Amino acid sequence: MTTSREQPRIDRRDALRALSLTGLGAGLLAGCEAGEDPFALTKPAVPGADGWMRGEERWVSTACGQCPAGCGVRVRVVEGRAIKIEGNPDCAVNRGGIGPRGLSGPQVLYDPDRIRQPLRRVGARGEPRFEPISWDDALALVSERLRGLREKNEGHRAAIVCGRERGLMLELWQRFAAAYGTPNLIDGMSTENGPVADAMHWMQGVREIPAHDWNQTRYVVSLGSGILESSCQLVYFARAQGSMRRGAAGSRAKIVHAGVAMTRTAMNADEWIAVRPGTHAAFALGLAHVLVRDGLYDQAFVAEHGFGFDAWKDEQGVEHAGFKAALLEYTPEKVAEICGIPVESIARIALDMHANRPCFALAGSEALLASNGVRAAMAVHALNALLGSIDRPGGLLVQRQAPLADWPEVEPDEIAVAALAQERLDGAGGPRFPLASSVLDALPEALLSGTPYALDSLFLYYANPLFSRPDPARWRKALEKVPFIVSFSPFLDETASEVADLILPDHSYLERWEDAAPAPSIGFAAFGVRQPVVQPLYSTRASGDFVIQLAKAIGEPLEEAFPFADFKDAMKQRVVGIFSAKRGSIVEEKGNDFLKRLYGSGYWNDDSYPFESWEETLRTPSGRFEFFSQSMWKAISEIATASGKTPAELLAAHGLPGDLDRVCMPGYDEVSWRGKSEEHPLALILFKPNSYPVGGGANQPWLQELTPWTGRRTYTTEAELHPDTAQAAKISDGDRIEVASGVGRIEVVARISRRVLPGIVRIPQGGGHTAFGRFARGWGANVMDLVGVVPGSSLSGVPELCGTRVAIKKVQA
Amino acid sequence: MGSLLEVDGRRGSSELRWWSLAVFLAGLVALGMFGYAQQLMHGDLVSGLRTIGQGGAAWGLYIVFDITFVGLAFGGLVFMTVVRLFHLRALRPLSRMAQIMALISLGMAGLCVIADLGRPLQGLLNFPKYARPMSPFFGTFSLVTCTGCVATFIYLWLDSRADAATQAARGGFLRPLHLLMAAGWRNTPAEAWRHKQTSYLLALALLPFMLIGASTLGFVFGIQAARPGWFGTLQAPGFVVLALISSMGVLTLIAAAARRKPSLAAAIRPEIFGWLGNMMWILTAVYLYIVAIEELTASYAASAVETRVADSLISGAYAVPFWTAMACFVVPAVLLFLQFLRRRVSVATTVICALLLNAAAIVKRLLIVVPSQTEGLLLPYPKGHYLPSWVELAVIGGLIALGVLACLVFARLFPIVPLITLADERSVPHADERPKQRASRLFLTGATLCAGLALAVTGFLLSARFGTERWQDPLVPFSPILFISGMVLIFGSALVYELLPDAGKRAPDPVNR
């Protein structure tokens, strides 16, 4: 509910109309208004509609593109218009269910503020003044620039930001980068899901977030995970949670949520353990400690498939302490003290977990997106190993990939090879971020300092850093330094409208061919096809097609690296693999029949998961589950030597205690908060509400009018405060308050609630757009203004979204 | 310019006063129309009303003033009927004011409802089509505003024939109108006798009829089980008493205004104000008693929400207006009571008390309508709040101005105080022995009456969907109209009885003499 009730403004025209209306006039006019049918509005013309018979209706299967989950959907198309989206029962991920994001698809397709043709900036950056240009001109423009760079042997001065974590579009960009020759491809995995994927990478040798066997598990410990509001698998988790809840109490699986707030996840859990921000890892280690202390951990698994649990010697015969020893310090008492929870709860939960195996623990952004993120993720992962839940029924699974055929190998020419050898701009894999694969948030610093080299061209695919990355102001400054920026955004988002020199609008996901590799969830392999459900509304172009055309336009040697007619063709070349594998839900003798069925049902999946296939799931140097990550140890030592330092020095340079062994094992470090506790006493916890799909969604009224949390205020950004916190600052519910950090300040509405711990300010992402269309603009505040970009302390370049301290004060209106 | 002239020496200044006042009121009306036009264009969004449960109230000022005006009408009618039935000669000078007040405020009430509707045009079309008696609105709308208007008008007309005749005799540019009103009044004993009869019976019929009308408004709220604070048996009586209070108040004001004219000052004696004052304090006492009972019951009630609403009034969000209203009830009541004890009437005091009481009554009605919507939510929706927007205020202001203007104009065109009382009824011949009646007169009257009754009953039953599916159109289209016209006929029979000309020897026409 609101307090402001301003009346519509009345200008002279209104007044005149009003007067003309008064009395009899009013009556007559009302009569005329009844003239055109109020019960059926006439729809605007859309391309291809005339090919449909009146009232003709088709259901087209495709894959949702609103978030990485890749749910299968069926779209109801009437007279060439997409009317409604429903879940596709054939899809193993959502089984006919569908979430609010997926349902809002039509509002993406028919957003009134979509970009309708390629745009070139006229006039200065900052103000959104563009001129439309033809696709051919645009292609020429880009290809010439890129060719020019290559000829100057400066391919590395082009960078690509691809907001995808997986899928063929990412691979296509990687292919492009490799063939063209630039090391600077930054993918989406470097963002929220980074730490979990890293933990998997260092301990299991698979850089991907794990899947979980919800159907068979009996106990789940969620460490600040937002599975029911912020995750990339909302529908699947909701379904899984539902399936867990069936059956009488006792036989039902339990969920325990340890976190700083009563989130939706906590709301639906059986128990909420309120731990202090950033101490989730300690809690996990406490549980592990109890399990080990009482000998309740899966000794068989540790013995057969574990590495570095007990002390061990490396080739040089140097003795290394094991994880077991490291665990000793995390006694329940100490952990309880760190987390601010009753001692008994730790032992209780630990025993419960052991009693109710199979069980697993999973951590979420609130626990991981801080300086200590990766080790925290490793701690949780280690806990799962101790419970013997790795690749076992009811435990953690490694998402199997569909048996796609490979594209022909790319042979980079020497120009490319030379460029690829260059140091990455974001410092990933270098002394700056030795453990990172790519660090999006490191770009601003690199661009501003111009080291190691100045960037010439930047390609933004599914990336809107000026809104969705920490410290947009800094990004703005940094991107000013880049002479040529291309955005593929279908909407005029902040980045596109403010800094992009060229906008090549992508089709909406309901208009293009694409694959949909579901984010890890079901475990077993699945492959979804995203296909056009309606004819493209405007002269937009699928970015996949554009990349291929670009490669061809640049010419030698990229041409032969891209032997595809278009992206659909490229995808088909991969799908052949599934066809020839002759397994899973679709098996056909003839390739065309296979394709027909694939496109018909929109999904292929092979719903058998081979448990305990260790060679698949443990790809570490030791071939075992590494409590002590040798690959990490190796990586750091090598990078250190390469930069002529000892590992200890390298660590010191990052402000870490110099013990390399310690770093390579799971553990709990205190969060190195941004901002001193004196002037910024409160911890900022931000989260993605489930009305926040890929690319925002603030332009989808259906999502925005769904309140981000269990409150009612819409079209505003609220900060959730504990009554004590509020009282201390003399703030009451509904007040406008200013939240300030060392980086910036925003104005939000206070929401007093016992559902957060004292000393915390919890704010959802997604508000405060300055562009992005009529529905998104002009309400709420962007919490990213409070968060700083990545500092040096982190080895993996984790975006520290939950590592900021803030202060609040009431805004005197 | 009939009645003003001959008595008033300081014509010029009074003229000026009159016109300036009229212009001012007209301006208010125009503003109201402008506001309403806003509402027509932008929808009810321009009002302060919003969805219940999403922080708003769905009913507000419009409904409040609908209640107020219906109340005034009811009170006016009660006054005039009581005066007539019990031959309260002393109060007779006010009877016409009361009638006018009733007539005009009935119109205002209708307009209030229209203003509240989301689709006024549809309302005018669909109500006569589909109206159903099961909804209390049927009562307020068809009974009160339509039938009440007609009945009151008939009474007013018949009652003012004699004066009209005298006016017509005086000539002036309004002569045709006066002649029309006089409807051939010849001042014969028979006519006088007949008029006594009709006015008597009419009064008798109107009283309970309007009682029902006023009570249905109470039902509108009383039957809402889902709205704590409304649900209860005391609503109807409460509404009735409150209505009487405010109408006595307004009557006092009108009388006081009329009294400012020297020619009338004599007729409207202070005792009249004494009587009004007494009525007011008695009624107020009764009303306070009712309120006390309601609040007491609510605050003991088991239902948490019931108590929440009560508390919001007594100590919560609405405490300030509530207690102000209470004060505005108590203080005047006490003052008037003292006046009663001291047996000395001060017109000024009475007027001030009347003003206070009316303000209190309106606020109280607002406090009946709103809190049950904003606080009385049975599901844990967030509380709502309601502030009238300028549009609502403008529309209501316009309506009130319209009412006053109508009063002024009438007072200007026609004696607001029956001339007969000015002349102490000397001109009315005493007709003690009953004159001979024409059989046809009685027959025709009876016929109309019966026809009316028949129409009304059938119309009622038809619009109640007897014998058809509840959702279907009534068997006979526009059956609500049948009902209304039936009621009109019932009262119209009075016209037949009185206006049917006598056969035989014509008495000399006093007008065209």
Added chain:
Amino acid sequence: MSFLRTATRRGLLGALGLLGTGAAAFALAPLRRVRMAIDDVRRKGRGKHWWGMAIDLDLCTSCGACVVACKSENNVPNNGSAPDHAGAGIAWMNLVPKEGSESNDPIELLPTPCMHCENPPCIKVCPVNATYQNDEGLVAMIYDRCIGCRYCEIACPYSVRFFNWTEPNWAEEHKNLLNPDVSTRPEGVVEKCTFCSQRLRKTKENARLDGRELVDEELQKLPACAQACPAEAIVFGDLADGKSRVSRLSRSPRVFRLLEHLGARPKVFYLSRDRRES
């Protein structure tokens, strides 16, 4: 003179008595009709079906899919961010805090569609018959009759009736996604959940065209909200059919209904392990 007075008195008394009784009868008539209406809803020879819904709160994660699905299926207009639009929003299916609106920290959210009460308070008060209950227990609007007096909104205990405070402002492009099977509502009418009667109609007609009876399986997920629900917490069906899933759920020990004490007898059944009434 004396004669007149006596006559007057007698007449007065007599007439008063007469009119009094008449008045009473007149006043009571509507109420009696209401009673009858209630009764014949009770023992109504209901149509073949009696539609109802069950919502399992143990499965529900309050993700809001039902809310959006409903808006998308039923052409519910967007409210928009304009400040004066606050409180004018429409959501036939809504998430309502189950506890503690006072302390402003709800523990759980209830998906709240229209309860399609067996004894609906809203219908009784409509002055123009613009809303009614059909033989299968659906409480529906007749938009063309509605005059927008909002009396039904006031009468509804669950606040699930919504008034169009202004002309729905569809962006021109957004008109493309309007569902042709559902009429758009003009300014000034009240609207509400229909249990997706248009989908029900389509299913019925298809069954008839195939010359078969309706089967419970095709009904369970019939409304848009039930179809979307990822946790399959919402089940629709025929309460008259004792074997249907919904009627089985409606007999579960976990079941409760909202504000049962009002006697509206809602046909939406909530299931929850701890039967916390709101």
Added chain:
Amino acid sequence: MKRLLFFAAVLIVAAGAASAVFALRRSPPAIVQPIAFDHARHVQEELSCLDCHKTAETSPQASAPLIATCMLCHNEAKGLHPDEPKIREFAERGEQIPWVQVNRLAGHVYFSHAMHVKLGKMECSECHGDMAAATLPVTRSQVDHLTMSRCMACHSEREASNDCLTCHK
């Protein structure tokens, strides 16, 4: 008196204006079809309604045929009708024939051809009149005369449901 007359006059004028507005709304302008289609001629060719209005038995809409259907016969000139070449012109341009929908129902009305034709066993002519005799294209709605009361009368005599939700959406 004069004033009374004046007011009366004003009222009459107002009423007149109002009724004029309503009258204007009543009669939409006659429709001009892109091709002067001759139903009678086609019926003579032994074509049944369902041959072109294919979905009349299976879906709510009877649907006008797409140009592909026309081209089945008109791919080479029959030379019987001055407008015939237009068909091929449209086809060559890859366009559909922009037929104008004549029979429109109010936005809140639902009508299913399938139910009426297949289950109700109604003849097309019952609502659309004798198209077999129509040599000129339809330019005015054929279903305007189908008022709600007539629908309901027919429904009750054929024992079809008269529930509002049957035909209103």
